[in-house]
Amino acid sequence: MSHGNMNLTLKVWKQKNKDSKGRFETYDAKGISPDMSFLEMFDVVNEQLISSGKEPIAFDHDCREGICGMCSMYINGRPHGPKGGITTCQLHMRSFNNGDTIVVEPWRGAAFPVIKDLAVDRSSFDRIMSAGGFVSVNTGNAKDANNILIPKDDADTAFDAAACIGCGACVAACKNSSAMLFVSAKVSQLSLLPQGKVEKQDRVLNMVKQMDEEGFGNCTNTGACEAECPKSISLENIARMNREYLGASFTQNKK
Template identity: 90%
Template sequence: MSHGNMNLTLKVWKQKNKNEKGRFETYMAKGISPDMSFLEMFDVVNEQLINEGKEPIAFDHDCREGICGMCSMYINGRPHGPKEGITTCQLHMRSFKDGDTIVVEPWRSAAFPVIKDLAVDRSSFDRIMASGGFVSVNTGNAKDANNILIPKDDADDAFNAAACIGCGACVAACKNSSAMLFVSAKVSQLALLPQGKIEAKARVLNMVKQMDEEGFGNCTNTGACEAECPKGISLENIARMNREYLSASLT
């Protein structure tokens, strides 16, 4: 099956499971079209490996349109690859040149153990959410939606923070493996809205505590997270969370 005329060398992290040691393996990706997505290029390589009786490369992916947050490759030293504002599934091969060598690794963080090859376990994010990433309202208790008026700017800021897809690129990009951008996005979204203000203090304290327990590192304001975030989640959220945390700790 011929698709295009790009030939690439891939150096891909292979690791059988979280207990065994991993290593880089070299694969040739042949006949790649510039219109393919990066994951479609992996499909082609895997199809070829299967046809040769070899084991394909395991990687996480699902929606392939940049919203589910499942895909997670660290490409040439950058989460989601060389382009800004996109996920790996939205990265197209036209961003590479024929003959390129591409190094592909999993997210690396103590809080994201490798499951196999490029797939990692991000359930630590779910546990942080379970510690406070919500408004405590049971189904059926809500009043009419337009009884809560929210200034458009606040609603827009909350939406921008809520656009986080929980992919973990911020953690992978950070030299300290900090999850501050992820946690602050949820803290900010809910702190900006009147519905979320009531339990804002408990929320920020609990979520930060859980974040620390999961083994994420500290934030040293390098800003790599913001630069690599596929959804453009702003560092302002971290600043807002720090204010929230400080005021919650003092009272």
């Protein structure tokens, strides 16, 4: 189904670096095919900007198939644009109409400082992972597969949580810039499995501590994160983290 090519107006956040003050700049996107992805539309605009000697718009992207989580764009008031369950690279221009004005902003949050234009620094997520998002394994011979039996339900729930790509849309969508959905998905994917269970108390305490130190906001249970998550990570993970944190805080047998 072809709508014919579209002409659009883009209002894009331009910011030189972390310390400078940004502002919106208006661009014309002409002759955009409805079959293009949102990122390909940006490629076309950038090509035109480069050939006319202007500075292109900086934006993050990598796999362009919805699994890397890099394409952080807040489009017309929603992370990853108007469609649910997708990343920006999976958003097609047929979701827009000829003549539309599209406002594109970077993720907003104290813990996600802007690097340039639409690219933000999400290393706060990496530091949360370093604080406990792993399983400690002694090196040595690899164990036989399936020597630890895992109930199907647990494996499925853990896998659903592990689908999180760490894109930060949950933080971007949350009115408080809370990272609870991301952290709870990472806590859950490990603590649901026998290999991760043994360290679950230290993990949840350390990861939540790091999350708070990074300056993310608090969870108000609006559910915006779950609604905007490209991988549809469930709020059940947040409740699981809440009760694990409560249990670990009061029963951890240290100091």
